[in-house]
Amino acid sequence: AGFTAPKILWMRKHEPELFKRIAKIMLPKDYVNFCLTGVHCTDYSDASGTLLFDVKNRKWSGKMLDICGISEDVMPKLFESCECVGTLKKEVAEELGLSETVKVAAGAGDNAAAAIGTGTVWNGACNISLGTSGTIFIASDTFRVDSGNSLHAFAYADGKYHLMGCMLSAASCNKWFMDEILRTKDYETEQAGITEDRLGKNHVYFLPYLMGERAPHNDPMARSCFIGMSMDTTRQDLTQSVLEGVAFGIRDSLEAAKALGLDIRTSMICGGGAKSPLWKKILANVLNISLSSPETEQGPGYGGAILAAVACGKYASVEDACRKLVRVTNTLTPDPELAALYESRYQTYRKLYPALKDIFPEL
Known part of the structure; x- marks a missing residue:
């Protein structure tokens, strides 16, 4: 139920009286904008994540609205992320001590805003977010969908499109292992x-499916596990396998993108x-690509400001703003020998989920 449509269907089934009272549907940031301006609005990037939006044609999907039993009247007006949706209401301006002429932008979803904040706005440009969840975000001038539905195809905050692979647990895997298993901060x-x-020689593998998995498996029953342990396995091996497992998981989405050319x-x-x-370093060599860090660590917030x-x-x-405002502090390039070691390990890793898939529902 990570998207809006399943939540609406759940409400229609389990809370029918509340469902009948629906007057407006909006996402959290859009509610803030509604309170500030009185305008019922959203942007195309966040609309893409509702499952109520025709991404290719950039409009609300009549078919999906019918399936959910709602009308387009309750859906917000669509704006580009960099468009002004309105200005502050008089009472809000007075309460905040600001002018009524202050403009409010539509804004963007978290990953789209992070990509803007890192300057990922040109066709084929890529941003990887290693947060609680892990995402690989690829800007695209055209709408495209991978045959396995491993990647989300969304409208982007720059007026075009993007592909995104999202794994549900990334840095949260490391946090779980450090905090709950090793009991350390x-x-x-x-x-x-x-x-x-x-590096590249660890005999232990970790599957990072602590909450099931989205990209590329779309399997809520998937579960995490350590595989390959022996009497020689050390604390460091397990810690390393968690970091590597997340990197391998992101590599899965990268492979789906490569399949699109x-x-x-x-x-x-x-x-x-x-x-x-x-x-x-592990990630750069597992993916075998160069990784650049932006000057600011506040990717989504910086993107919203842009x-x-x-x-x-x-x-x-947006492109003009990113060209002038986003700066790179350092770039890490992969080491050919280490990348080759990780390539071999990845080919083993990618065999593990298919081998365990039918067992997960029994756990």
């Missing part, structure tokens, strides 16, 4: 024992997990 010390000579050789990277030099600047006319376009 000293993540840096735990990673210090994973020296460079250990996309040639991705570089990517921006953001999120809390990206602060770990070790994890970033969209607001465009809405206020400070910049001619």
